[in-house]
Structures are given as C-alpha cells and as structure tokens.
Amino acid sequence: MxxxxxxxxxxxxxxxxxxxxxxxxxxxxxxxxxxxxxxxxxxxxxxxxxxxxxxxxxxxxxxxxxxxxxxxxxxxxxxxxxxxxxxxxxxxxxxxxxxxxxxxxxxxxxxxxxxxxxxxxxxxxxELPPLNKLGIEPLDEQFTLKALKETMQHRSSKIKALLLNQEHVVGLGNIYVDEALFQARIHPEREPGSLSAAEWKRLYESIKHTLTSAVNAGGSSIKSYVNGQGEMGMFQQQLLVYGKKNEPCPHCSSKIEKLKVAGRGTHICPKCQKLPKAAAAELHTRLS
Missing domain, CATH: 3.20.190.10 (MutM-like, N-terminal)
Incomplete structure (x- = not known):
C-alpha cells in the first residue's frame, strides 16, 4: 500500500x-x-x-x-x-x-x-469518515517531540503497532516504520512506556528524517507503485533494513532478521535494536 x-x-x-x-x-x-x-x-x-x-x-x-x-x-x-x-x-x-x-x-x-x-x-x-479520526501529520508543524510522546507514551501496545495506527500518526506504513525504528535503534516490540527521553528524541527525528528523505526521492517503488506520470520512486535504493533479510546491517554487519510484529513482516538488526532483558525473555517464552 x-x-x-x-x-x-x-x-x-x-x-x-x-x-x-x-x-x-x-x-x-x-x-x-x-x-x-x-x-x-x-x-x-x-x-x-x-x-x-x-x-x-x-x-x-x-x-x-x-x-x-x-x-x-x-x-x-x-x-x-x-x-x-x-x-x-x-x-x-x-x-x-x-x-x-x-x-x-x-x-x-x-x-x-x-x-x-x-x-x-x-x-x-x-467531520466524517474516512478523515475524521486521523492523527497528527508527521511532516507538519504540529508534529513535535512533545506531541509524539503525549500521543503514545501511556498506551499499552508495541511501539510498531502504535506507529502503524493512523489514529495516532498518519501516513506511516510498514516500510517507513521499520526504517524509522532501525534508525532510532528501537526494537519494534518495545512498549512506549519503556522508552527513555533519548530514545523518544531519536524516534521523533528518525520519523521526520525517513519520511522527508523518501518524499525527496519520490517514494519507494516497492511492488507496483508509480507516480501520476508513471515514474518510479527511488527511495528503495536508500532502504537500510526493509526487505534486507539475511543481508548485513549497514552499521554493525549483523544479519538483518525478519520477525512478525503487529501482524506485519518486520525487519530489524538484532544487535542495533536490542530488547531489554525482561522483554526479550517474555518474547522468547512466547516463541518457544
């Protein structure tokens, strides 16, 4: 999509x-x-x-x-x-x-x-569907670090699921959530209450940077996307983790892994995006 x-x-x-x-x-x-x-x-x-x-x-x-x-x-x-x-x-x-x-x-x-x-x-x-329940625009002035935290930090859900929810922040889908979380060095299974002030700042900046870079590149031509003149977007050439399963992480050379989070295929670097020990143990228990 x-x-x-x-x-x-x-x-x-x-x-x-x-x-x-x-x-x-x-x-x-x-x-x-x-x-x-x-x-x-x-x-x-x-x-x-x-x-x-x-x-x-x-x-x-x-x-x-x-x-x-x-x-x-x-x-x-x-x-x-x-x-x-x-x-x-x-x-x-x-x-x-x-x-x-x-x-x-x-x-x-x-x-x-x-x-x-x-x-x-x-x-x-x-005032009516489908626009009446949409969240904040990540490329508008209203999207601030404070607004991002206030929208999400007290919710009990995985950070990736919250970022995909269009009632919180609009426009983010699977590709750019994976890219933003990787750049922020945050595991997609983290809950918002576990994020430090520094992590919130990194997440805010990575969302803006990822989306701005993608817009400047004309989007990503994953599958069949083209613009109104039939031209392909070129941001797929800048993707760091999405679609890169088993390829080396551009930062640490660990192999990129693919998980399922919030029902979506999710790409992470297991070294750069570590889960805290308690959360990692819970995840291991669920998967075993």
Whole structure:
C-alpha cells in the first residue's frame, strides 16, 4: 500500500497535471469504488462543471479541492492516477475517468479494486469518515517531540503497532516504520512506556528524517507503485533494513532478521535494536 511519501509524490504530480482543469463529465465503470454518494450517477453529476483548484493530502488520502466540492480519494493497494489524451486507448482495470473540458482525461486504474472515493461539501470531509479520526501529520508543524510522546507514551501496545495506527500518526506504513525504528535503534516490540527521553528524541527525528528523505526521492517503488506520470520512486535504493533479510546491517554487519510484529513482516538488526532483558525473555517464552 502506498504510504505517506508515495501519496505525497502523487499529490505533487497531480497538482502539476490537473490544477485548473474543468471536469466536463465522469465515467464510472466500477460502482463500488464510489463510497459517497452511493450512486455513481450522483457522483458524476455532482462533479460535472467543477474546476480542480488544487490537490492536497491528509495522511494517505488525496484531497481534490474543487470550486464548491471536495473529492477524497484513497489509493489503497494499487490505485493509480494518470492523465491521458482523450484519443489514447483506455487500459484494463481503469474504473473511473474524469473527462476534462480541454480534451484530456484523468484516469483512475486499480487492479486490486480496493480504492475509494468520497464527495463532501468543503469542510465537511474533516467531520466524517474516512478523515475524521486521523492523527497528527508527521511532516507538519504540529508534529513535535512533545506531541509524539503525549500521543503514545501511556498506551499499552508495541511501539510498531502504535506507529502503524493512523489514529495516532498518519501516513506511516510498514516500510517507513521499520526504517524509522532501525534508525532510532528501537526494537519494534518495545512498549512506549519503556522508552527513555533519548530514545523518544531519536524516534521523533528518525520519523521526520525517513519520511522527508523518501518524499525527496519520490517514494519507494516497492511492488507496483508509480507516480501520476508513471515514474518510479527511488527511495528503495536508500532502504537500510526493509526487505534486507539475511543481508548485513549497514552499521554493525549483523544479519538483518525478519520477525512478525503487529501482524506485519518486520525487519530489524538484532544487535542495533536490542530488547531489554525482561522483554526479550517474555518474547522468547512466547516463541518457544
């Protein structure tokens, strides 16, 4: 699933490609992608004649800002947007087409068919699902060390599970949580109450550094992600532990291990990300 850096890269590309374009009509060939309103015909009618002013992001969601209406879109597993000329052939798995007045089209393609689209009046989108319960943005000014600690430090769960929970910090998925925890030298099975002040500071800084670096690189093209112009992200070339099972740790040369934490495949360096003895003994007991 695209994470914050990938969605932010798509957003930036779409701003360049579609801002200022007026929607003439909309074709929906897979109705279940349209979540609000329920009827695809109402969705298409509501958008016709409106102009896209900009494209913003909230967590992993794209927020198309039009004159008088908001379209919230989630790419889910493999959703992609692309801009085409009207005469170009429509590829398989293209489920929604926004026909612009200038003869171009914004096409939404989704092989897995898990993507969603919602329409709202301006401001209404933050009061209703799917945006109303999202946590703090890790690349905004509101994301401070104090805010991170206050959100998580008193919760009884593994730190990786908390970081994956979009109600606490948005946009972080499996790839970047693994990378941030490695850079902070924190084992993903640690509970937040066990972290020292120095570890909280390292975690805060590593989250910001990892995500900023990934955005600057255009995201990570793990599996099939590409941006709105069909270009691959390049951050996968900078990954330190994710997908590196049995490869040497870049810091200590120990072999990277793969565990399952919070139901997700998790990559760690067993030497750089040690568990405290009590937690390690508990983990050993559970696994034995």
């Amino acid at each position: 695209p994470e914050l850096p990938e969605v932010e890269t798509v957003r930036r590309t779409l701003v360049e490609l579609v801002a200022g374009k007026t929607i003439r009509s909309v074709t929906v060939s897979l109705p279940r992608i349209i979540q609000r309103p329920i009827e695809p015909e109402q969705f298409a009618d509501a958008l016709a004649g409106h102009t896209i002013q900009t494209v913003e992001r909230r967590g992993k969601f794209l927020r198309f800002v039009l004159d008088g209406i908001i379209l919230v879109s989630h790419l889910r597993m493999e959703g992609r947007y692309g801009v085409y000329k009207q005469a170009e052939p429509v590829e398989a798995h293209t489920h929604v087409i926004f026909h612009f007045a200038d003869g171009t089209e914004l096409r939404y393609k989704d092989v897995r068919q898990f993507g969603t689209m919602h329409l709202f009046l301006p401001g209404e989108e933050f």
